[in-house]
Amino acid sequence: MTTAMAAPTPDHGGLSHGFALDQVGWAHRDLFERAIGDLMARGLIGPERREVTATFFGLLRQADRGSWDHVLRRFLGALTPRNEWLLEVPALFADVVGLGRDLAARRPHRGGRFFAILAEKGLGETPAQVRLALDQARRLCGLDDDLALAFLEGSAELSRRLQPGAIEAFVDAGVAAYGRQPQSGRAFLEGRLESAAALLAALSRECRLQDRRSALAALLQALAGSRLELAPRTALGGLLLEGRGTGSVCLDGVLYLPESVCRSEHRHENRAWYTLAVVCAAAAWRLGAFCRLGDPRRGPRLGDLAGPGNLRLNALILAEGSRLLAGVRRLWPGARGLLRAGLAGEWQSPAGAARPEVLWQALAEDDPGGRPDGLRRLLAATADAATVFETAARLEDGLIEALRRDCPDLADAVLPAVSFIPDDLALAEPAPRPDARRSVITAAPPRPDAVGAGSTAPVEAGQPEALPAEAAEDDDAAPPTAFVYDEWSQDDQDYRRGHCLVFESIPEPLETAPAPPPELAVEARRVRAAFERLRPEALRRERFLCDGDAIDHDRLLRALVERRIDPSPRFDIYEKPRVNRRDLAVALLLDLSGSTGEATAAGPRRLDLERQAAAVLAEGLDALGDRLLMGGFRSRGPRDCAFVVFKGFDEPWSTLTWQRLQAVQPGDSTRIGPALRHAGWRLGQTACRQRLILMITDGKPMDVGYEPATHQAHHDVRKACEENARLGIRTFAISTEANSAADLEIMVSTPRFVILPELRDLPRLLPRLYGRLTL
């Protein structure tokens, strides 16, 4: 590919690759020369690997500051065989080096320490681990560089022992300690404090709701057979009664579970607890248990159903608990073992041992013989009740009296909860209604496959929601409409719902626009002719077939004549209409941000080159018969993303569209994600089998609200591409060197982009590229 980035040019003043050895304090030169030579010999850097080589020398060039010699020596020392793999992942390597450079820029010795840590301990063993360590370190740098270094000291160990979410929790604790006293915060993160060790141990066996939430939400819906949602229990705020041992609460169609579970020494048992809680809640739902009724603060409470007194309430709890678990065992025999283990674990816990024996007797699978007669009679009378109402209605006085006789303690206090069974008495009353639904983890995955795919998808499921705009900017043009899109936040690992508003508009044609320059017209004609030849003829017949729809009579005649001379002539006399038509829609997106107003080395502004390229391509596609949408994007923050349409799918390429294209001026910033999502939605509405987005951008995604040090924007772009891919829409990016291959690797995956050293070639290259991509 002629378009890849040029290698750094040789520099005769010192070694090569633009790095002059005389920049290094001369005592170190030897060492540098050897180290670089060694890395090149091992093929870790060199012309084959432009991306990392550029990163590498980019850092070395800092050596003109004499005080960096130490940093750079450490850096070279860190490229040990164990860390070599980092050089295989250019984007990651650039991030690692970037963090070291930033630390060193503030205090050289910190940069040195950073690379020393990298050399001795590494930052993790997989790209995900290293990335997480870098993200957390960046976050800590905001407080104190030394705190970040303290964390990095221990981060390899952390990533070996903890799940990603738990690492964050550990860092949170370190930050809290730092808030109390900086010294102890650093010691904590380095792992030198006992409290840190204890937390580490706890975190390493705990299971977090976050880590399992989509699987559990799916299980809940499948088993309950209706839309039950899953939410962290913190969403209930301070509403829960203390000391009941509540683990699970099911309220108003939402199952609230603790954010993490650390009841057992073993992680898999803590995982299993969640499964059990979901199974029990689903059974409660299906069996018409109390939680099916809605919010007890508005409707009847469990006590209202049972009648007056603790004894009656406890009788109802026992009967319902027994009915529920019997239902679980009947519906899902595969849960029996888990249930048995769960009950045993609960009973053996210190809290469990304090609970009345009768509770365990009621919940056990079959009567081991120890059930008091009063309990036996109660359970027998209520076992086949269909709902909690029916159970309550069967609590006759005789049963209650028998229970009072055999289990007198039951009248004393209300029974506590069993952690994995929904606790119907968990809520303290009276209380204001929590704003629970807002923070609910919905049972649906964060962004279903449906960005505009079907008209049936609800708005929150990713369907862009068209809002009438408050103020139309231009009264003559069609009023702009706002489309609402989610944006991915890499930090939160979740979508920011409805974060971006995209306004679509059609520019007023610039009637004074000059006609395309003559050389462009020549190029356009050439492309048009080339594409015309490639156009598959829908009407053409495939001929000379040995089998087909119709007989070609000329061929038949010839074959008959030939047969007189040739004993076995070719009998290819059939023909058939050709059916493979091109069926492709493409959205071409032009970057309109301010930077495209800059002039290129060749003279014209970048935007002008983009326009010319777009025009040439449009001519060609007109000939090819592919459907083209030509649009541009720019933004002023997430709430104001513009999507300008120069040519719609159904419009012909004409003077009008050319004049529209000439009408826009470069300005504002670059928010790519919403533009891709909107283009995806537009493509989703076409009936073509193949769909493609071609994006031309000259700059990094940069807009209000993006943190420059992170790759947040890049990750959103990647998500947008993935969402589109699920709809069968491929994305291809054309970029200038402002985006390194490392950036593009994050945004779109490897073979899906090209970097042009110069936009000057764009008008010539774009049609070729298009041909390669689609023909």
Add this chain to the structure above:
Amino acid sequence: MPETTPTTAPHHAASAPDGAPPTAGTPEAAAARLDAFRLRQAPTYIPQGEEEAVFAAAFSARLPVLLKGPTGCGKTRFVEHMAYRLGLPLITVACHEDLTAADLVGRFVFRDNETLWQDGPLTVAVRGGGLCYLDEIVEARKDTTVVIHSLTDDRRMLAIDKTGEVIQAHPRFMVVLSYNPGYQSLVKDLKHSTRQRFVSLQFDHPAVPVEARIIAAEAGLTAADSHRLAEVGARLRELRGFGLEEGVSTRLLVYAGRLMRAGLAPVEACRAALSQTLTDDAAMAETIDDIVRLHVGDLMDDHGHGRADA
């Protein structure tokens, strides 16, 4: 296309399904050829509702039928069953994008020094009487599907423009289409002008007791095992909105049953036929596995628990 063929072109019977050369154009030969399409054995069919009565009524009223429903829910099986019950030959065409009108209606072939007209499957059924079943009709292009229009209204006739012939459909001719509306794609939707010519029968995933009987009959499992598999199916179909929009087909449940019947442990059989078939997503496969183990295994022998959370 030269229009040299006289209207009275002699009709030679179309080739038999095995591709044997056409024999002389006698009515007996045509009947023999149609006979090859007759079902020899009664297919197993467990009715889901009133579909048999509706279909039989449509046949005697000479109305075409459109079967709607997700894949693998028994549409094809139902057509086979009805063809057998009504004593009709069944000619099935699996539709695809490259299917042309000639593939349905027929074409000229050159054989033994003669240009012969060879009837397509649709024409065979139109002439001799029989059930022509166009499976997955939305896969065919729209210019292909229009050839059935004149057959599916009061005219009940087929005009063959290449021969200039107009055939009145045999009284025992019937068209049946099947169509899976679940695709929900703009491209693949049935044109209204086509759709409005049919009596429609909506098929759906069967209810648990019916599906249990199907599995028992098709896979040879015990009633209890079949019921548990059917229950797994019903639970998995609740996973709409989690990427399993289509739901699991009866066909896959039957496969799982056959693997069990062949001696595979139930959990393994379901893993092969269900979890791995339905999804490539690890978390989703885990959920499916959990559901399977809840019904036919034990959550305690857990492969998932040892697995690292991705």
